[in-house]
Amino acid sequence: MPVTTIDTATALVLIDLQNLVVGLPTTPRTGAEVVARAVELADAFRHHGAPVVLVRLTAGADGSDAAPGRTEITRPPGPLPAGWDLVVDDLAGHPDDITVTKRTWSAFHGTDLDLRLRRRGVTQLVLAGIATSIGVESTARAAYDHGYNVTLVTDAMADRDAEAHRHSVERIFPLLGESGSTAEIIGLLAKTPSPREDR
Numbered sequence: 504m505p506v507t508t509i510d511t512a513t514a515l516v517l518i519d520l521q522n523l524v525v526g527l528p529t530t531p532r533t534g535a536e537v538v539a540r541a542v543e544l545a546d547a548f549r550h551h552g553a554p555v556v557l558v559r560l561t562a563g564a565d566g567s568d569a570a571p572g573r574t575e576i577t578r579p580p581g582p583l584p585a586g587w588d589l590v591v592d593d594l595a596g597h598p599d600d601i602t603v604t605k606r607t608w609s610a611f612h613g614t615d616l617d618l619r620l621r622r623r624g625v626t627q628l629v630l631a632g633i634a635t636s637i638g639v640e641s642t643a644r645a646a647y648d649h650g651y652n653v654t655l656v657t658d659a660m661a662d663r664d665a666e667a668h669r670h671s672v673e674r675i676f677p678l679l680g681e682s683g684s685t686a687e688i689i690g691l692l693a694k695t696p697s698p699r700e701d702r
Contacts, residue, residue, distance in 0.1 A: 506654050506683030509626035509695040514554040514601075514620055515644075517541050518610060518632025518639050520594055521559045523587035529633060530659035530668065540659035540685045541631055542593050547689045549597065552697045554623055556601045558610040560638070561588040562593075570607045608641035617649055627652035629688060631659035636667035643679045653680030656688055 525534035529537075545555045562568055562583075589595070590602070603616045610616050625689055628646045630653065632639050639660050646653050655676045660669035676682050683691075 506681040506687055508627075508652075509629075509651060509654070509688070509691045511630060511696050511698060512529050512624045513548075513627040513692075513695070514556055514625045515544055515548040516556040516558060516610060516642065517545065517594065518558050518630065518642055519560050519634070520557070520632055521588055521590050523583065524560070525591050525692065527633075527663060529663055530665045532658070532661045534633060534661065537631070537633055537659055537661050538591055539614065544629070544631060544656065544659060545594060545597075545600075547549055547692055548629075549571055549599070551692055551694070551695070554601055554620075554625065555597065555599075556603060556610075556616070556620075557590045557594060558603045558605060558616075558632070558638070558642070559590055560606070561604055562606060564572055568606055568671070572587050576671040608637050609645045610638070611645035611649065612641075617698045620651075621629075627653070627654060629654045629656060631656040633661050633695070634667075635660045635662040636664065636671045637662075640671045640675055643676065647679045654688065655680060655682040657682045658684045 505527055522540055525538055549554050601619055603614050605614050630639055630643055630652045643653050657672050
């Protein structure tokens with residue numbers, strides 16, 4: 504369903520907008536296009552006094568802390584380039600942002616994200632990033648399971664696979680929350696009382 508409400512205590516959660524991921528070929532928009540919309544969202548949330556969470560995926564150089572388990576698609580061999588796991592410069596450098604480092608798909612698994620959000624009284628998560636069907640969907644499922652209101656910014660996400668992206672947006676996201684565009688989210692945010700006003 505279309506996005507209807509932005510809670511006063513809402514956080515923006517941006518998934519895996521880091522050097523390696525943003526440089527990969529994606530659809531239906533490029534990594535650069537996703538980052539540009541994420542910057543618009545982050546600027547609006549910061550101006551509003553709402554938390555911005557930057558989620559990054561990392562792993563040890565030897566792969567020893569990578570997610571275990573056999574998969575049919577093997578992980579790429581060899582070392583990853585230096586700085587591959589750093590948040591892109593367009594989003595980095597804001598000291599009040601929350602940075603969460605994960606080692607699996609979901610931003611909740613094995614991290615203190617839920618604790619940091621609850622300490623701030625957050626009731627709603629607005630999600631965007633790459634990849635739609637992996638990091639974004641996994642985090643949206645976990646957010647739903649944790650009892651948050653979930654909002655998906657569908658024009659601020661992309662995937663390596665067009666069908667996987669479409670399936671998430673059309674079949675999975677409606678079960679987890681509401682979806683809207685960057686412009687719609689920013690417009691609703693502007694009409695929502697700031698957390699600073701609510702104190």
